Amino acid sequence: MELNRKLKEMIIEELQIEDITPDEIDDDMPLFGDGLGLDSLDAVELVVQLQVHFGVEIKNIEEGRPALQSINTLAKFVEAKQTESVNEASS
Numbered sequence: 001m002e003l004n005r006k007l008k009e010m011i012i013e014e015l016q017i018e019d020i021t022p023d024e025i026d027d028d029m030p031l032f033g034d035g036l037g038l039d040s041l042d043a044v045e046l047v048v049q050l051q052v053h054f055g056v057e058i059k060n061i062e063e064g065r066p067a068l069q070s071i072n073t074l075a076k077f078v079e080a081k082q083t084e085s086v087n088e089a090s091s
Contacts, residue, residue, distance in 0.1 A: 003075045006053075014049045015042050027071045035070075043068060050074075056081035 008022035011031075015038070029035045031046075038046070046068065047058045056078050058064040067077035 003078060004071050007071050007074055007078070010049055010053050011036075011038075011046065015045060025071060027075075029070060031068055031070060031074070050078065054078050054082065055085070 004027055005022055008025045012020065012022060025036060032038045047064065050056050050058065058067060067073055
């Protein structure tokens with residue numbers, strides 16, 4: 001759950017979202033549309049910030065669309081990519 005908290009804090013800070021705290025973002029809340037209300041420009045910035053903060057890269061829309069659904073899907077994506085990187089480094 002620590003990763004979820006870090007993701008929420010990063011989103012609020014880097015996307016300059018006001019009037020919401022990390023505790024107010026439900027882990028399953030949609031990040032786009034009627035959920036948190038992010039748009040396509042936010043998605044681009046989010047992809048950049050994931051690389052800066054967590055060292056993971058979203059390479060294309062097929063990879064990004066399912067990852068950027070909610071905090072939970074984003075956390076699973078980050079964990080999977082970080083595990084993949086560790087496994088590649090130790091091979």
